[in-house]
Amino acid sequence: MKLLPSFLISILFLSPCDTFAQEKVIITITFFKEGKPVEINNNFHIYIFTEDSLLKKTYLPKIQDNQFTLPQFNKEQKGIILFVYKNHCIAFDQVNLYHNQNMKWEFGIDNRPFHPDNHAGTSKDEIKKIKQINYLKFNPLEYGDGTRLSNYIHNMRQYKNDVKKLLIGQLRK
Secondary structure, three states: OOHHHHHHHHHHHHOOHHHHOOOOEEEEEEEEEOOEEOOOOOOOEEEEEEEOOOOEEEEOOOOEOOEEEEOOOOOOOEEEEEEEEOOEEEEEEEEEOOOOOOEEEEEEEEEOOOOHHHHOOOOHHHHHHOOEEEEEEEEEOOOOOOEEEEEEEOOHHHHHHHHHHHHHHHHHO
8 A cells, every 4th residue: 555655756756847847838829900800811920039138039930820839938037029010010018928828919009089998097188199009918718817008100111110110120130
């Protein structure tokens, strides 16, 4: 009878490290334009750029059924997320990339007149200067409340050039 616990302990120590690895996190992507869902049908790209003192990495996840498996990141890892669909590019930097559960990332574009949820807390004078609002909602699928990031774009040409430079610059590294 005493062999059984020893046997189980041996199995645990001889098992591959994946046994103790963080579970895979599945990210589901949706895209909204002017508050209406767009059928993206796997016809988009997600780029995730990370950088630390030693290494710069670009992740281009394989998309299937508008989903991908998030690479494993530590709790402090920040990076850039870039969503590209047809002629739409939405970029966010200094994003915490760690998730401990399956998530839905909802990307969106809002043009004038803006939906009130997309500019809550912004002054009327500031709203007048905004040409477009891009947003990214992180919606947890298991527990908790989500978060939301917004980009207020004042100059569309400059924004598109900045995103293009970001993409070209990051992919060259």
